[in-house]
Amino acid sequence: MRRMTARPGNAHQARLLKLLRDGGPNSRAQLGDQVDLSRSKLAVEVDRLLETGLVVADGLAASRGGRRSHNIRLNPELRFLGVDIGATSVDVAVTNAELETLGHINHPMDVREGPVAVFEQVLAMAAKLRASGLAEGFDGAGIGVPGPVRFPEGIPVAPPIMPGWDGFPVREALSQELGCPVMVDNDVNLMAMGEQHAGVARTVPDFLCVKIGTGIGCGIVVGGEVYRGTTGSAGDIGHIQAVPDGRPCACGNRGCLEAHFSGAALARDALEAAQQGLSAELASRLETNGDLTAVDVAAAAAAGDATALELIREGGNRTGQVIAGLVSFFNPGLVVIGGGVTGLGHTLLAAIRTQVYRQSLPLATGNLPIVLGELGPAAGVIGAARLISDHLFSPA
C-alpha cells in the first residue's frame, strides 16, 4: 500500500478526523450531532476526506429508527509508530489510526550508548513489527526521549542522562530513516498524553503526571494541552530540593528529590540495607541475582519485608512533599503517578497521598484524586502515537 500523505484541508476536517480517532467508526448523522455543521457542509467535508483516502466508507450502521446510514471510519490501513526511549529500555508499538495498539515490544537498552546505536535498535524493532504483518509501512511516528527537547525542531537539549544526544537532530534523522513524518517529545509529556487519551485523565483539562523511573519527571497539562515551558524543560522536578543539605546529586547540588528517591536511588538504598544486614529478604535476593533493583524492593515489600516497606514509605514521603508544593502552586484537577516504580503500588501511593493531603490547603486538595496510571508501560507509546496523530490531523 502506498503510505498516506494527505493532511486535513481545514479545521472542520481536522475536527472530524479527531472525532473518528477518539470515537471510532461513526455515521455521517452521528458526526453531525457532534460538530454543529449543516448536513450539506458536513457531507462536503466528509466527501473530501474520502477523496484523500484518510477515511473510508465502512458498511452500513444499525438503524436508529429510519433509513440506515453508511459508516465512516479512518482508513484501517493507516499505521503509527510509537517509540518510548527510556533510560534503560526501549518500547516500540504499532497502532492503527484509532490509536489501538496492534503490537508492542520492549528491549533493554542503555540510552547512554548514544543516538546511533539506539536508533539502530529502534529501526530493528520497527522492522520486526512490520515483518510480523502488523504494518506495511508507517504513516507517522512519535518518539519519546528521557530528557528535555526543543519541541518544534525535535532536538534534545542538554539532557543530563543522555550524553551524546545533545543537539542530535532526532526528528530529522528518524524522519529520513522511516520515510514518514516524526515528532519528538519528552517521555514524561508522552506519558501524560497517553493517560489523557486512553487512561485515567480522559476528562480532566488540567492535571499533573508524575513519572518515577530511573529519574523523576512531571508532565504538565494545561487546558488539555501539554505545557513544555520556555526552553522545553518544564516538569523537570527531579532536581527540586527535597532535603536541605541532603545527599549529593549528579547535578552538583545536594538533596535533590532524585538523589533521595528514584529507581536508581532505591536500588542503591536496598543494596546498602542488604549489605548492612538490615533485611534478610533483600540480602537473599542480592545473593540470588548478584544485584538489586527497584523490582526487588517491590517484591520484598510485597512479601512483607519491613525494611523494603520503610524505604518505599520514606521515598513516598519525600515525593509527596514535593508534589504537595506543586499542588499548591498548580492546583491541578488530578495527579497521576506512573513510571517504572508503580510496581511499588499502594504503599507508595498511600505515602504520597498522606503528604499531599496534609501539606496542601483544603481548597486545592478538596476534590483532588491522586491515582496510579492506568496504562503502565503502554502510556508512553500510546502518547507517542497520539502526538504524531495530533500533528497529522491538524491543518497543514
Add this chain to the structure above:
Amino acid sequence: MRRMTARPGNAHQARLLKLLRDGGPNSRAQLGDQVDLSRSKLAVEVDRLLETGLVVADGLAASRGGRRSHNIRLNPELRFLGVDIGATSVDVAVTNAELETLGHINHPMDVREGPVAVFEQVLAMAAKLRASGLAEGFDGAGIGVPGPVRFPEGIPVAPPIMPGWDGFPVREALSQELGCPVMVDNDVNLMAMGEQHAGVARTVPDFLCVKIGTGIGCGIVVGGEVYRGTTGSAGDIGHIQAVPDGRPCACGNRGCLEAHFSGAALARDALEAAQQGLSAELASRLETNGDLTAVDVAAAAAAGDATALELIREGGNRTGQVIAGLVSFFNPGLVVIGGGVTGLGHTLLAAIRTQVYRQSLPLATGNLPIVLGELGPAAGVIGAARLISDHLFSPA
C-alpha cells in the same frame, strides 16, 4: 454622558479594539498593516465600531508621503475602574479605555472588616474620583481581592485571610452598585496582568509573578493567559513548606513559606530582634513608632543595619528556594518580584537570585531574568482595568 454598553460584534472588531487599546490612536491604514484584512473589510468593521460609539474619529494623522489619513481612537470618554483590595489597604484608580491611569488613590483598610464595610469604602473612593472630574461614570470595573476566587462567578472561595468574604457575590453586588459590568480576580493574578500589559512582562508568553506582601502569592501566565487552576487557587505558594518542622503557620501546618517570610513575619522578626537588643536601629524605630512593620526593616537595611539586612537576606533565601523549585517545574521565561516588600529592593532580589541560580538546572535558568516589578502599587489597578477591558473587548 450615557455610558457605553456596546460590545464588539465579532472577533475582528475585538481584535481592532485591543490594538487601539494597546497601541493608542491609529489610522485605518496602520490598523490594516496589523490585522491582515482587506481594506474593504477593515473599513466595514471600523465603520461599525464608529456606529457603536466605542471608537471615534480623531483628526488627521501625519502624512506618510501621500494623502493624510484620519485617525481612529477608542472613545476618550470611556472610563474603567480598577480596584485592588489588599490585606491592609485599598487602591482605586480610574483609567481611560487605553488603560492610562487618570487618577489613583489609596486608603488603609483592614480586609477583615468584611465585604460590606470594604465596599462602602471602595464606593466612596470611586465617588471621590468621579467628583474630581476624572469620570462621569464607569463603563466597567475590575476588582482584585487577596484570596482565591471562583472566577466565572466572581465569588471568593475559602479565603484564609478574608473571613466573612467566603461566598460573598462580589461581582454581582458591585455590578449592581456601580451600574456597570464587573470582573473579579485574585490580586496576584491582576498584578501579573498589570506587569504583562504595561510592565516588565510585555513580551513574555510564560512567566511567574511573585507578590510578597502581607502574604505570598504567585501569578501564573501561560501562553499570555492567566492560569487559575481547577478551583481558582493556583499560585497559592505561601503555604508551600519551606522549612521542615519550621514555625507554626496560621494554616495549621509548620514551616510554611509565609510563616517564615512575608510582611507579617518580617515585622514580627524585627520586633523580636529589637526587643532582644540585637539592633539599635530597629529598637529606636520601635520606640518612635510604638510598632514595627516591613517598611521599618527596609529603612533600617537602607541605613546599613546588619540585623535588618540579615533578616531580609534570610527571607530572600527561603523565598528563593521555593521559587527555585517552581522554576524547575514551570520553566518560565521571566520571574517578576513585586508586592509591598519590594521596598527591600536589591538585597532581597540578590538573595532570591542566588538561590534560584544555584538550585535550578542551567537549562531552566540559562536565560531567565529575575526582576522587580516595574509598576509598584499601580500594577494591581492596571491589571484590574485590563481584566475588565479584556472582557468587554471580547465578542458578546
Add this chain to the structure above:
DNA sequence: GCGCCTTTGTCCTCTGAGTGGAAAAAGTAG
C-alpha cells in the same frame, strides 16, 4: 403486502462575508 412515519443522504438556492481592482480624494516633491 401496504400505507405511514422516521431517519438519512443529495441537490439546489439564497445569503452574507470577504477579496481585489478601479477610481476618486488628498497629499508631497519638484
Add this chain to the structure above:
DNA sequence: CTACTTTTTCCACTCAGAGGACAAAGGCGC
C-alpha cells in the same frame, strides 16, 4: 502645474455555509 504617493470609497465577483425540498431507505402497525 505636473507627476507620483498614499488613503479611502465603491463595486463587482467569489465562495463558504445555511437551510429547505425532495428522494431514498428503513421500521412498524395493520
